Amino acid sequence: MEIVRRSEVKGALIIGAVTVIIVGVALILATLSSLRRQRELVGDHLYLTAWSLHHAVAGSIRPVRGEGHGQTMLEFRPDAREYFQELEQGGVVVFVGVFDDTEPRLFHAADGVEISEPELPHHIHKGLQQDGEWSGVLPLGGLSVYVFGRSMGPTRPDRGPENMGPQDDRPSFQEPRPELYLVVGMDISGHMELYRQFRRNAVLQVIFILGTVIFIWILAIGLMKRLGSARQAASLSRFQSTLLDNLPDGLLTMNARGEILSANPSAHRILKVAPGTLVGGGLKHLPKKVSLSLAQGGAHMAEGDWQQVEYAGLRLEVLAVPLRDGQGGVDSRLILIRDRTEIRELEENLGEAEKLAAMGAMAAGVAHEIRNPLSALRGFAQYFSKKFAGRSPEETYARTMVQEADRLNRVVADMLFLAKPKPLAPELVDLAPLAGEVEQLLGQDIVGSGVALDTDFQAALARADRDALKQALINLVINSIHALVETESHSGQARAEAGSEPELTVSRKAAPGARIVISSRRAEQGLSGVWVAVTDNGPGMGPEAKEQAFEPFYTGRPQGTGLGLSIVYTIMRDHKGKAQIDSIPGQGTSVRLFFPESSGRSESADSPGPSATESSSEAQEEGA
Structure with a gap:
């Protein structure tokens, strides 16, 4: 470079x-x-x-004077x-x-100087x-x-x-006067x-x-x-x-003795440890599941295989790459850790979307064929209910036919809602009045079951479609009432749509102290939005129920349709938000809904990872 x-x-x-x-x-x-x-x-x-x-x-x-006549020497x-x-x-x-x-x-x-003829x-x-x-x-x-x-x-x-010396008294000679030149030669x-x-x-x-x-x-x-x-x-x-x-992925280097020589900030963030605590430590300083994966899967990881590890509610992939010295020996390892939670959620959401698409195609095809004869059957049932009024057991049979026809009609309506939800119109919704409307709609059922409904709004407003948010709260409150009632059999099924009256018939009241809380708070850790939660102190949910809670037609009640939470999930998906279930067996359940402030892509949840006494199940669908 x-x-x-x-x-x-x-x-x-x-x-x-x-x-x-x-x-x-x-x-x-x-x-x-x-x-x-x-x-x-x-x-x-x-x-x-x-x-x-x-x-x-x-x-x-x-x-x-020379010897010759007139010659000067x-x-x-x-x-x-x-x-x-x-x-x-x-x-x-x-x-x-x-x-x-x-x-x-x-x-x-x-x-010593010879000059023959100068x-x-x-x-x-x-x-x-x-x-x-x-x-x-x-x-x-x-x-x-x-x-x-x-x-x-x-x-x-x-x-x-003529320029030589002083004159003397010697007589002059009459001879020519040639020019004379004095020449001196010096050795240089x-x-x-x-x-x-x-x-x-x-x-x-x-x-x-x-x-x-x-x-x-x-x-x-x-x-x-x-x-x-x-x-x-x-x-x-x-x-x-x-x-x-x-680098968004975690990176560690570890020598042959298992000592961590270096770690980037993403490694500390993904492994949820304090910055600077990994360097100088060993496998024992890593989270237990990650260290076990490195220790037990080392032979495979040396070949470049990614190991799947679930830790703190995250789905991690771990890869160890051998670093060879000049002689070809392995003196250290480069360990890559990447968080695949969102990708796995997207894959699961894609599967859910495929299921919903298949169900929607089926529902759209059969809804018309079911509703027409169903309307005729309900009409005859009402006729017989009036005709046999005061006669038993004919009147009871006729009313049961009307109730079952209504329940079947609601199932068809729910299927159509999942297949083709109505367009949303997000706005700032005042949560307190909306919770009052939900309490008014379900007032008879709340009083009849002996459940207390409270509110705790730390965030007064949430950006959402008012009718869709109301529908989601109604479904969640009805599910909480069912969970709190001390019976396993119900003579009816609750279902409420925006603008319609819900029905719920409970054979027994809830235990003393049963309580449902509708709450809200501002998101933290870089998220921009509001969390709205419906929490009860019921029996909670098991791991299997949490994993499948948002799947269509999954229910733990004999008379349930398994579409209530699926509708909630669809509403949150269309809001580009998040639906999350936090449940501790024996201590209750909290279903939290995250509504982002904008319609853009939502960020990851800010909830803490599960501990020995807490686990969570999340479902999220992000808009394309």
């Missing part, structure tokens, strides 16, 4: 490369400039030295020879010569003629010689060069060696600095890559931590 973008590293590489190039170019240019300046300094030094030597030599030359003064010897011994002077336009007039070479090269002679001065480097006898030449002026017949091998050494040191310095810069750049790139890798690792670690912390 790419966390740090490569463009950052690429940009750093480009910046570093450009920096190295700029530093390198700057160093090269600075070195070239320094070498050029050094060469200029060497040239200036040589020029000054040669110029000084030239003036010293020029002052040491004197003219002498030149020679060095006696006191200059010692000076020349010192210069020669110091390796400074290679040669000294005076040249005219045709030939050398005076020439002296240092010991003459001025043409380009030097031309330069002296044009500029009166020339300087430069010439190879001579394997040496690098700096040559400096300058005009001495024309030769005077009586004195030689030492200077050139020093310059080459300086140049070599400068080049080595540039190479060293460039190498150091490149090395530092490489180290910086390596450091940046390490920092980038560290940032990437930190980002990946944060991403993984965030991912695991927000």
Whole structure:
């Protein structure tokens, strides 16, 4: 997974490369400039030295009369020879010569320097003629010689060069006056060696600095890559931590000794334990059913099978995946725990919906065929009831026929309601007046059974269809009355529809203290809505009855139709709410209805999970 973008590293590489190039170019240019300046300094030094030597030599030359007619000879003064010897011994002077336009007039070479025919090269002679001065480097006898030449002026017949020394009394000679040039040659091998050494040191310095810069750049790139890798690792670690912390499924890691090494928040939430209590513990710190599943099903779970576990009203799936080390051995296990309660409820609700659809198709097909002859039978039964009034047992038989025809008609009506419920019109319903209407409708039955009906509305309003909510409360109150009456046989069946009078005939009254409470409260734990409950202190329900209570035609009473709670379930399904039964055997039953504030998808229930003395059965249908 790419966390740090490569463009950052690429940009750093480009910046570093450009920096190295700029530093390198700057160093090269600075070195070239320094070498050029050094060469200029060497040239200036040589020029000054040669110029000084030239003036010293020029002052040491004197003219002498030659043997031929009109010819003037030149020679060095006696006191200059010692000076020349010192210069020669110091390796400074290679040669000294005076040249005219045709030939050398005076020439002296240092010991060890062989010059067979001294003459001025043409380009030097031309330069002296044009500029009166020339300087430069010439190879001579394997040496690098700096040559400096300058005009001495024309030769005077009586004195030689006219700019030489003071005049004497010797007679002048009448001869041509050619231009004379004094040329001095100096050995600059030492200077050139020093310059080459300086140049070599400068080049080595540039190479060293460039190498150091490149090395530092490489180290910086390596450091940046390490920092980038560290940032990437930190980002990946944060991403993984965030991912695991927000994973909806529980995740545990457990070593070979059974110690829990890590646990995400969802694991604590699903297992209903306090945050941070799982890490460091073992199987014994897990809920009993989960630990038993891990201990007993380990062999199967290692193959990747999901184990089904029911815990705290939840339906969990547990999977253990072996984590192998580099040698292929299993040193720890990754344990996944996911809550499949809602999915299982959806599956069960789908089954219920399929059953209701099948029943609805059947009811729609036979309702018309049953109701027409049933109406005729009821009409004849009423006729005979009036005709045989006061005659026994004929009148009793006729009334029984009317009652049974009415009961059968209500069964058909209930079946049609389940098959095709009427559309709902949710609104804010004031619960207290609605409970008063229910009590008024069932008043005769409540008084006749000796049951007390109380209310406790902590939430005054609920968003629901008023008629549907009234129908649900009537069905639940009737079921509670039946549960509280101390008899197992009933001579009638209660059924109430909105706007119709319910019927309930009880052979015996309920026990003293029998009580039914209609209550409400606001939802908690993130839910938005109202819970409406009908609670009694009757005998309660067994596990089998709770599991099948909402199924159509399931009843525990001989004369029951098994459609009352199914209608309640259908009403709550259409409200996109929840119907839940909480029952403790011997302590009573509470049927709770959750009405969401909006018609959207409802959340999971906020009721606590069952304990050793409490169990719950839930049924929920969510809208598509």
